[in-house]
Amino acid sequence: MPGPFTLGELAARFGGRVAGDSQTLIRQVGSLEHAGAGQITFLNSRKLERKLAQTRAAAVILAPENERLTGLPRIVAENPYAYFARVSQLFNPVVLQAPGVHPSAVVSSTASIGKGASVGAGCVVGDDVVIGDDSCLYPRVVIYPKCVLGKRVVVHAGVVIGADGFGIAREEGRGAGHWIKIPQIGGVRIGDDVEIGANTTIDRGALDDTVIEEGVKIDNQVQVGHNVRIGAHSAIAGCVGIAGSAVIGRHCTIGGAAMIHGHIAIADHVHVSAGTLISRSLPKAGTYTGIYPFEEHEAWKRNAARLRRLTKGKKNG
């Protein structure tokens, strides 16, 4: 494990300003609650002021406006969370799987695995797949044929990339009501530096490709439909569903369990709150929310009944 480093050494490396003893020796990072001797923590929000007062950390990273909330040795930085990330990476260099293909993986002879890339135990990599340099497939990832992953892409266990999209047409006349499958002849293209969480699924395109641009971060159990495009450096939290042919801009954030309708376009720098269903295009940056506020069950029952009668109430009103 690297280190230890003094606060002064950290500031020399990452910027920011030291307040208090710059010789304080740091060996590791820790949480406000559990950091102890030799550990540095961070304060991301003034709401945690009480926890800060109780921390036993050796030092704290915080913003200028919160500098006076503690007497501990500290690093004052504009973006404490990003600063903390860099410090944590210093003490905990990200170690992915060792490069190479695990003997239990099943990799097509026509797949191309980049230099330094790793393919974990039980992975299945189909024909004509391309995996860029230094990418990492954790165990049990399945990549269907003809999908292309960039460099330094990290794919967590259980992910499925390139399964058929949900393309079905309803039959009329003879056989009415039966479904006819639309062949899914597009692929999936994933840019550099994308990370994809466990058990997420990204479908191949129906006609054109499904595209995840560079730097996108996707959490666990996200479903990305066929022909979706996610713009560079957007972040998609867990349990989100993105229906077919939706186009999401760059630098967007989609909160957990939000749902995006198909065939809509979302501008750059849009933030969708957790649990919100977006049913039409959003041409303007901003934060969008649509959550039914929860209440104690009995109060909800009364309000929900009232809500159903809004229209009727108006007529009578």
Add this chain to the structure above:
Amino acid sequence: MPGPFTLGELAARFGGRVAGDSQTLIRQVGSLEHAGAGQITFLNSRKLERKLAQTRAAAVILAPENERLTGLPRIVAENPYAYFARVSQLFNPVVLQAPGVHPSAVVSSTASIGKGASVGAGCVVGDDVVIGDDSCLYPRVVIYPKCVLGKRVVVHAGVVIGADGFGIAREEGRGAGHWIKIPQIGGVRIGDDVEIGANTTIDRGALDDTVIEEGVKIDNQVQVGHNVRIGAHSAIAGCVGIAGSAVIGRHCTIGGAAMIHGHIAIADHVHVSAGTLISRSLPKAGTYTGIYPFEEHEAWKRNAARLRRLTKGKKNG
């Protein structure tokens, strides 16, 4: 790859009427946006009129009422999307995995694998499982013991069929508050021509079987609880959850991320909108919706606060 075919040959095969040059040669299908020389596309909705005007496709499939929207060679058909599906299948015959059991699959000696069926890499097939002729398990599918799949069933990667349902009873008296497991002694029966999307889960029955009738199409990451029955030719979009013992009729469609409560019955030809939670039985065909309309965050905050006070407001009003 089959073809090429002229528009006239396509119409002779699939019906519809050609307008414009019936000798136009078609080699492949494509999207409105990206189709080029030798490619045929389709217009499914008048809303895409502008994209139609810009398409570089060689020909278009569209409905009679939209026939005049373009001067391109075209096939006029009542159901352009289904027509397109058939044309695409002609040019892109669905090729599943090669028949047979992949050497890395683990198949019980008491399982029965039908003629022409394939079991992909890393699949696990339990005791007494039956898989019908020409079915296809993509890689890493797990089928617990005693589940039965019909013919031509397609199961995408990561699907789990027949895991225990969530059957637990809360203990009282001694050990109060602990959960007692209800043994899940039913199985799963899946009809012919069902397709199941990646990472979907279908639980085995608690007492009776969980049943997916013929022709049902299920998208990715759907959760089907124990003892559910889904009627023939219904389609379930991604991220849907269907709780235990719900019965869904035939020819229903359930939109993405909708949730169906347990122990309710839904009639044939019901359509549930995406994101809607269905909390009671629906004895009548129709379309049902329950989505909190999203807004810009600040507007939502005001409205949500008002919503909570509906009851109180009435009292004061």
Add this chain to the structure above:
Amino acid sequence: MPGPFTLGELAARFGGRVAGDSQTLIRQVGSLEHAGAGQITFLNSRKLERKLAQTRAAAVILAPENERLTGLPRIVAENPYAYFARVSQLFNPVVLQAPGVHPSAVVSSTASIGKGASVGAGCVVGDDVVIGDDSCLYPRVVIYPKCVLGKRVVVHAGVVIGADGFGIAREEGRGAGHWIKIPQIGGVRIGDDVEIGANTTIDRGALDDTVIEEGVKIDNQVQVGHNVRIGAHSAIAGCVGIAGSAVIGRHCTIGGAAMIHGHIAIADHVHVSAGTLISRSLPKAGTYTGIYPFEEHEAWKRNAARLRRLTKGKKNG
């Protein structure tokens, strides 16, 4: 298969009182709808009175207040569902996989597998993982390094434990808008007697561990973020998402597809209704609900439009 047993023998073993012929011979359990000769069923709710009248079961377990709803031989017990669970376990002893590590599993040489534990086909168990006695990993479970499972833990197929949490910080200045990864250096600790449903994901902690206390039951496709703590004997239904650092109390129940925001605390004995998003801490036991009531689509459209104008309406009012 054990048995048969008379009603009298069942009551001697599990308590309760027999009404009707105590010599009635029981060979198996069954549902109200499908139980037949030699089978015992149960009545959990008076709402099922009509089904009870039609059952062909040999006997019924029911509560004292429902005793007179049938003339069938019966066992009268305070908690019919829990009683039924015990009777079903008697006839259907839970048989997990045979102990031992399946030859196709990939288990690190530094992992510790307890006595009587089983590791199913295609599982991947990382370095320094500890799996307690008599635990069962069904096929294709992935456990990342340094996670610890207690005794008698049952993990269904496709589960991923210990993947990286979604910890990213947004860069400012140079490289603004890019995401910096926070190393996820915590682990996952899972208590005794926990059961985890198919394709569920439980992330490792960012700094401290993610903790699932003893006796917790988790259904399929649940997402548990980093640093979450779920208190003992809570039950989490399918498709639930629990965001990072949420703390859930003991003896809670979280209904299907509910979502819990990050960094909030939920008291013991809280019940969250299905489909409800909990966005702030709940310091008090009780039942909480927030579901937009569904309607026929046209009625919903009118009401949703009205809802959006609540604020405006007030101004005009």
